[in-house]
Amino acid sequence: MSAILPCTRPERACDTLDSSTIGVIEKPISTFERVWNQDWVRKAFIIIFLALLWQFYAAWKNNQLVFPTFVDTVKAFVDSCKEGVLPARIVGSLKLLVGGYGIGLALAGVMTVLAISTRFGNDLLETLTSMFNPLPAIALLPLAMLWFGLGNLSIIFVTVHSVLWPVALNTHSGFRSVSTTMRMVGKNYGLGGLNYVFKILIPGAFPSILAGMKIGWAFAWRTLIAAELVYGANKGGGGLGWYIFENKNTLEIPAVFAGLLTVIIIGLIVENLVFRVIERRTVRKWGMQA
């Protein structure tokens, strides 16, 4: 039996070419590519494309009552802004939204801090989130109307409900996913109690917390608009949901679309300016999120 020997080959040495003879080694990319690499340029392109699509489809459909054109919608939007109705409605909605969202975040914070500091708090949070998270906020509206009357309080109540559970769920899972090493480092510094929560757990869980805040924001909007569609006339003011409802009743369909467009624009602004900036200055800068 012959032993299997590795195939022997001669050694080799090569001369490398001088880099000047190779041609392009590094060259700046074209202006078009550089512009196209900007996130906002590509996104603006998508938005313009959708607006054009809307305009052409609606023009072809040619039915103001069912599907007004983009131009008509913008016209209604501008008119309504001039009259001062729409800005008042936006302010009305945003007030409730910020209030409900803020209270929801604060409650979620308190509950998750309780949940990570005590086992009972943990059980409480887990039970409550599994009970209430699937419950649509709008289903609570009739109850809220009974308890708090036909006022802002009822709307804030359902908004808080819609924000609290998803944010608490995300924050809690974020806290638990902070690595053991990082926790040990915190303990090593002698950190304990709230100091430990604020200096180690919250920044360590920030990607999850931020994700929860985004979901909470979206849920708050939906709930608010839906609640305002159910009622909101009582105070004469009302918000965007009421604005949409009112105009539907008078068959001012372009104005209905203008109301929806406003919701979309506010959503885009908050997502791309507020959350994007927070992300860039925190989790992206820290390399915790790509």
Place this chain on the structure above:
Amino acid sequence: MASPSASISPVASSAQDTAPLLDVQGVTLQYKTKESLVTATFRVSFNVFKSDRFVLLGPSGCGKSTLLKAIGGYLHPTEGEMRLKNRVITKPGPDRMMVFQEFDQLLPWKTVKQNVTFALTSSGRMSGAEAETRALSYLNKVNLTKFVDSYPHTLSGGMKQRVAIARGMAMEPDVLLMDEPFAALDALTRRKMQDELLQLWADTRFTVLFVTHSIPEAVKIGSRILLLSPHPGQVKAEVNSVAPDDAAGARALERKIHNALFADEVEEDALHH
């Protein structure tokens, strides 16, 4: 970098102080998994003196990391006692800084410099400008001056470990606890880091308790080596290391340690065949 060999002599482990800095007496450590109660170490005793480079060496499963975590205050012994400067260890604290194996031991939301100053300020050691000066001086010692304002995710593994070492040393703890800090590094970087650690020791003579499963690393880093047997960890021997420039002595010691650690297995193998 200058060779550390000239300044490191084997006298390091001779008792400069009569009282040990760290006194571990008959420590049994147990932890529970979902299925069973595991005894990690059984009645382990040893003493660490000031300026020792004390190595805990043993194969995986000998409870050396568990022992280090217990000294760090993260676990409580079921039997025995651990005293640092004659005070019983009960919880984690900045007098025993840990350097972990994992790269995520740096806080990603802080720059290199902030990671070090945060350790100093949040433990209440010092504040503001003083902490910054101290941080910069130790980061300079580990050759990271250029990267003080970088975030950890932009650094290589070796650089992250250097930051962790600088952080541990900047706290000037009674004892620096190192849990296989170089195990996740590539071989070339590991060698470089070992040399740097010895150089740092030559400069400041800190006390370090170092866990490893590599015999050559133990011989290179340690001045005193504790050998542990596996399942559960028990003390097998405690030996003095050789001078770093004594290559032949190091090889002989490595062989001796190898024989001491694996003698049982050889006997078992002989019985089987």
